[in-house]
Amino acid sequence: MEVRRSVSDPKFDAQVNILGLLNLMETGKNYGLKKIIFASSGGAIYGDADILPTPENYPVRPASPYGISKFTCELYLD
Structure with a gap:
């Protein structure tokens, strides 16, 4: 998923990122998965941060839509 596509088609972005993660979590639970390593772009979530590297407690x-969906995924995994 790329940012430009998420802006032009936010529903597709949500299907790929959010529903994709929920499907992965459900399947993982069925197979006894213990961990998911989730890669996310800090720039997408934190915007133009004043601090680099940006700490996880920096304001979101x-x-x-891409940044919103990535952050939503982090909330589901938290």
């Missing part, structure tokens, strides 16, 4: 400021 997603600027696109």
Whole structure:
């Protein structure tokens, strides 16, 4: 998923990122999966941060549906 596509088709972005993660979590639970390593772009979630590297407790400021969906996935995994 790319940011431009998420802006032009936010429903597709949510299907790929959010529903994709939920399907992975459900399947993982059925097979006894203990961990999921989730890669996410800090720039997508934190926007133009003033601090680099950006700490995880930095205020969330997603600027696109892509950033919103990635942050939503982090919340599901938390």
